[in-house]
Amino acid sequence: MSETNLVRRTPTPVTIQSLMDDFTALGVERGMIVLFHSSLSALGWVCGGPVAVILALENVLETTGTLVMPTHSGDLSDPANWENPPVPEPWWEIIRETMPVYSPDLTPTRGMGVIPECFRKQPGVVRSGHPQVSFAAWGARAKEIVLDHQIDFGLGDNSPLGKIYRLGGYVLLLGVGHGSNTSLHLAEYRAGYPGKRLIQDGSPVTINHQRVWRPIQDIYQDGSDFEAIGKDLLQDTKFVRQGQVAQAEAQLMLQPALVDYAVAWLERYRK
Numbered sequence: 001m002s003e004t005n006l007v008r009r010t011p012t013p014v015t016i017q018s019l020m021d022d023f024t025a026l027g028v029e030r031g032m033i034v035l036f037h038s039s040l041s042a043l044g045w046v047c048g049g050p051v052a053v054i055l056a057l058e059n060v061l062e063t064t065g066t067l068v069m070p071t072h073s074g075d076l077s078d079p080a081n082w083e084n085p086p087v088p089e090p091w092w093e094i095i096r097e098t099m100p101v102y103s104p105d106l107t108p109t110r111g112m113g114v115i116p117e118c119f120r121k122q123p124g125v126v127r128s129g130h131p132q133v134s135f136a137a138w139g140a141r142a143k144e145i146v147l148d149h150q151i152d153f154g155l156g157d158n159s160p161l162g163k164i165y166r167l168g169g170y171v172l173l174l175g176v177g178h179g180s181n182t183s184l185h186l187a188e189y190r191a192g193y194p195g196k197r198l199i200q201d202g203s204p205v206t207i208n209h210q211r212v213w214r215p216i217q218d219i220y221q222d223g224s225d226f227e228a229i230g231k232d233l234l235q236d237t238k239f240v241r242q243g244q245v246a247q248a249e250a251q252l253m254l255q256p257a258l259v260d261y262a263v264a265w266l267e268r269y270r271k
Contacts (some may be wrong), residue, residue: 001041010044014246019046019056022245026172027252028057031064033141033169035161035183035255038069038115042175042248050118053174058138066139068160068169069116070182071109076102076131078202096213101204102131128160131203132216135160141167151205152217155182156189169255175248178230183255185221187262193270196220229265237261 028034036057046052057067079087079095087095100107104127109117120127120136127136128149137145137160145167150158157165161183171183178184188196201216233253234240241252 003045006041006045010247014044014046014052016048016052016056016059019043019053019245020060022243022250023057023060026243026245026250027241028060028170028172029065030060030062031140032061033066033068033139033145033164033167034061034172035068035070035164035169036115036172037174037176037180037182038113039175039248040114043246044248046246050115053115054119054122061139064140066137066141066145066169067119068135068137068142068145068164069119070112071116071120071127071134071136072112072132073102073107073110073134074132075110076107076203078200081199081201096202096204099204101206101211102129102134104129104134107131130154130159131205132201133159151203151214153189154216154218155185155221157186159186161186165256165259171251171253171255171258173251174245175250178226178233179223181226181230181258183259184223184226184229184262187259187266188221189219190259191263191266191270193266195271225266225270228269229262232265233258233261 040046040050040053061067076099079092109120119125122138125136125138126142126146128134128146130149130151133154135146145160145163149160155161165186171181173181197220199218199220201218202213203216204211205214239254239257243250
């Protein structure tokens with residue numbers, strides 16, 4: 001959406017303080033661990049843009065809290081699996097041989113939105129080492145959450161998602177639905193369903209100071225039913241706090257309860 005349209009549909013400028021007030025009213029509190037998924041344009045016109053959103057959340061959480069965002073770079077993957085867009089097969093080996101190695105400081109996010117891309121560059125933010133599905137974190141438990149991110153099964157129990165689960169963290173959806181909710185991928189790893197299968201991917205990594213192409217084993221991830229999970233979650237449970245932040249719909253929920261519900265849902269409904 002253009003900035004002109006954002007201005008036209010915003011009654012009054014969204015500020016750091018108004019965002020803080022809205023986050024607090026939703027239930028965000030000092031000391032929480034919050035995994036944040038967002039759409040900046042859904043908020044309306046924000047004075048300070050993504051910086052204001054980040055600072056507002058950090059101000060509410062304070063230094064005893066922890067803010068986490070997905071900073072995925074899915075283009076650092078095997079070109080044989082690319083679909084959006086696909087590339088010609090004669091390119092595949094050239095891409096595998098020349099793709100730059102993942103760098104937490106240099107590698108940009110892909111498809112994550114402007115807020116995570118801004119957040120990963122903030123002083124004091126640390127980013128996990130997974131070449132495709134990294135997470136960035138700020139605050140008291142940041143290093144603990146991003147440390148030793150396992151490359152195989154990168155959204156499973158030995159990932160920042162699994163650590164947030166064990167630490168009793170929260171998921172905050174701001175202007176986005178459950179289709180963007182990465183914690184539902186953790187449920188995919190844990191659930192048993194008939195169509196579950198392994199896939200092979202790969203990415204360039206550095207081992208003993210040498211660039212190598214590392215095969216990556218994972219499960220096939222399918223978010224096509226995540227919105228259905230979210231719809232049933234609201235009908236079946238009462239632990240999701242719903243509200244509005246600026247002009248965006250927002251949901252705040254305990255991540256372990258979310259994952260446990262999604263595991264049971266997948267085992268019941270997914271083929």
